[in-house]
Amino acid sequence: MSAESDLQSFRNALANAKSVVVLAGAGLSAGSGIPTYRGQNGLWKTQDEQKVATPEGFKENPSKVWQWYHWRRDMCLQAQPNAAHRAIAALAVPSVRGRLLPSLKSEKPPLFVTQNFDGLSLRALEDLSDTLSPAEMNIARERLIEMHGSAFKTICLQCKHVNFTYDRPLSPALANVTRENAGELDIPVDQLPRCGGPNWKGSNRYGRCGGLLRPAVVWFGEVPDGLGEIARELNWTELLIVVGTSSLVYPAAGFAKTVKDRGGKVAIFTLEPTESDRNADFLFVGPCEKTLPNALGIS
Numbered sequence: 001m002s003a004e005s006d007l008q009s010f011r012n013a014l015a016n017a018k019s020v021v022v023l024a025g026a027g028l029s030a031g032s033g034i035p036t037y038r039g040q041n042g043l044w045k046t047q048d049e050q051k052v053a054t055p056e057g058f059k060e061n062p063s064k065v066w067q068w069y070h071w072r073r074d075m076c077l078q079a080q081p082n083a084a085h086r087a088i089a090a091l092a093v094p095s096v097r098g099r100l101l102p103s104l105k106s107e108k109p110p111l112f113v114t115q116n117f118d119g120l121s122l123r124a125l126e127d128l129s130d131t132l133s134p135a136e137m138n139i140a141r142e143r144l145i146e147m148h149g150s151a152f153k154t155i156c157l158q159c160k161h162v163n164f165t166y167d168r169p170l171s172p173a174l175a176n177v178t179r180e181n182a183g184e185l186d187i188p189v190d191q192l193p194r195c196g197g198p199n200w201k202g203s204n205r206y207g208r209c210g211g212l213l214r215p216a217v218v219w220f221g222e223v224p225d226g227l228g229e230i231a232r233e234l235n236w237t238e239l240l241i242v243v244g245t246s247s248l249v250y251p252a253a254g255f256a257k258t259v260k261d262r263g264g265k266v267a268i269f270t271l272e273p274t275e276s277d278r279n280a281d282f283l284f285v286g287p288c289e290k291t292l293p294n295a296l297g298i299s
């Protein structure tokens with residue numbers, strides 16, 4: 001199938017689909033300068049995932065883990081959404097959906113499931129605040145599932161309060177942590193981020209209890225967020241658009257098979273296809289910040 005006919009048949013599939021889901025991975029944000037996990041320059045080349053991305057690793061050395069998340073969180077804050085984030089966000093605009101996805105059964109935007117913790121998809125959506133009404137924005141936010149959590153959320157290990165903030169640093173002791181020294185500094189546990197913030201005054205109330213915070217991200221062995229809603233949608237998804245994931249981490253790695261088994265179609269946008277990507281109905285190879293806006297006709 002030539003690139004052109006691929007594009008035309010993909011556009012036809014979009015036009016005919018009654019339900020569409022988008023699934024994204026780290027490749028979506030690679031064009032914004034956020035490193036992927038696997039592959040040549042992936043994070044796991046220099047960092048042991050068992051030490052920094054498991055609950056056991058955090059229990060063993062919360063200081064190391066917090067330092068590692070601090071510099072990555074900073075990097076996410078400095079990064080900007082790219083053209084692929086913007087193209088997906090544009091599906092929240094009713095007129096764009098009317099043009100591209102005229103057969104959608106629901107009035108809501110397609111469910112957008114991202115494995116990324118960088119917050120860039122949310123920011124791309126929020127950049128549309130002049131275009132979307134407050135109600136449309138709320139619905140679009142609800143249709144975005146950050147299934148592996150967010151760099152900007154914390155959870156208190158004691159009272160379980162979840163907090164969202166773009167503030168930095170989350171504790172004064174993290175201020176000097178950089179990519180180069182992350183994990184090397186000797187920061188005692190009582191100087192790590194705490195429930196109620198650095199000026200905690202001894203209260204034991206919910207959200208201000210002084211307990212140790214952890215990043216509200218999903219580590220290996222933990223259950224991802226939003227699985228119930230995702231499973232419900234995948235039951236009747238006619239087109240799954242997969243962007244920039246190696247499809248090695250479950251349960252997300254199984255979504256394409258679920259859709260195929262129920263008779264749906266799968267479109268994959270990736271830099272380097274793997275063997276399993278070749279079973280896709282539509283395959284777009286190249287940087288998704290170029291291929292995705294082009295395929296959707298949104299620049």
Ligand code: BJW
Nearest residue numbers: 025026027030036037038115221244245246249250271288
């Ligand atoms: C581009 C591009 C460009 C580059 N344009 N493309 C054995 C068998 C089956 C399962 C398991 C098993 N052993 C253990 C498990 C379970 C485990 C798992 O799957 N492990 C595998 C490694 C084997 N999974 C879990 O533990 C999950 N939980 C779970 O299973 O709970 C049980 C349960 C499930 C369901 C119901 C009930 C119970 C939790 C997984 C948590 C993953 N957490 C992380 C860290 C998040 C926080 C943080 O960032 O620190 O999530 S790990 C990391 O991997 C991160 C990612 O979201 C995730 C996926 O990575 P992703 O996005 O695919 O990135 P890469 O780097 O792998 O790929 C990038 C791709 O982009 C590449 O293909 C590039 O080519 C491409 N690319 N530039 C387009 N410009």
Ligand code: ZN
Nearest residue numbers: 156159195209
């Ligand atoms: Zn607390």
